[in-house]
Amino acid sequence: MASEAIAVANRSDRAPDLPVSTTLAADVARQIRLSVAVSRTPSVISAIRRTMSRHGIGSARSFRALLAVDDALADELIDEATVRETHFFRSPAQLELLRHTILPQFSGRAPDAPARIWSVGCASGEEPYSIAILCKELGLPARIVASDISRKALAEAAEAHYGEWSLRNISECLKRRYFLGEGSGFRLRPELTRGVSFTKVSLGFDRLPAPERSLADFDLIVCRNVLVYLKTIDVSRVAGELFACLAEGGWLLTAATDPPLSKHAPFETAITCGGIAYRKTTHLSADRDPPRLNGPNR
Structure with missing residues (x-):
């Protein structure tokens, strides 16, 4: 289960917390196959922080490791980082x-x-x-x-x-x-x-x-x-x-x-x-x- 994997990762991770930098955001976006313009990087950083906070993930290293094995977590981040406003007969x-x-x-x-x-x-x-x-x-x-x-x-x-x-x-x-x-x-x-x-x-x-x-x-x-x-x-x-x-x-x-x-x-x-x-x-x-x-x- 995703929650169990996150809990295990948090218990086993002894590295100090890492900030969500521009470079990290770019690496994470590439990892989840999301192309992001430079102007959108702050939104991706915010999405990463919200997702990490929601699951109690303490370090960026744990987060990246989990994204590699947890499709549900990756999908959750994609939903946080993308805009989905739409309706019928728009434009x-x-x-x-x-x-x-x-x-x-x-x-x-x-x-x-x-x-x-x-x-x-x-x-x-x-x-x-x-x-x-x-x-x-x-x-x-x-x-x-x-x-x-x-x-x-x-x-x-x-x-x-x-x-x-x-x-x-x-x-x-x-x-x-x-x-x-x-x-x-x-x-x-x-x-x-x-x-x-x-x-x-x-x-x-x-x-x-x-x-x-x-x-x-x-x-x-x-x-x-x-x-x-x-x-x-x-x-x-x-x-x-x-x-x-x-x-x-x-x-x-x-x-x-x-x-x-x-x-x-x-x-x-x-x-x-x-x-x-x-x-x-x-x-x-x-x-x-x-x-x-x-x-x-x-």
Whole structure:
């Protein structure tokens, strides 16, 4: 048990207490496969201190040793160090861009050739399920892969059970259509959850594309509020990997707070109603009119 391992480590550790330094925080982040920008180091230090205090771990040496053998402790630290604020239909401008411009480009797909979509940093699942609802409303067959570094977040996402706060941006019509009341909350209907699968991915550490994990050939990747937390060197690497994960003509959407990616990979870029949109150009793009990227007519 994790608690027993922690107790044994504390009894056997005779080394003096060590401060949680910047160097230690970087080493611990690397140990749990978490890429962290320099600006986020204080948050990681605070997360380490809270986790050590909660378990009564007296030294950094014990803590690092335990992280190597205790997955539950590592997951707990990851949850402390990462931001998981999300809700359904977040970022309305990008959702309008998806609804009216990007997703319709995949219309006409047969059920056995669905659009392939990846939600990166999915937290508790509101983002990929929001996209699933959009696809359902458009009659678009889709297979959605959702990933996160936190196993706890992925388990919550797979449950697909949410409170009122998570659904605050959803209309009553859509709530009735796609959710079932359950206890004090709501559960997404099975016809939506069946189209979404979840997997653990550590950006900056896992090698991508990974076709053996169905992490390749995406028509759309949504990677919002993730890259802003990565080390600069990892942003460059991950940009190239995301580009390689797209099918020809595929799209990548990030958040306004995320770093620009065009200098790191040969994306075609466009300024849209939902911010910068990136595209993996195809050999056909020169022969076609560029898609309108300003959302619906007003």
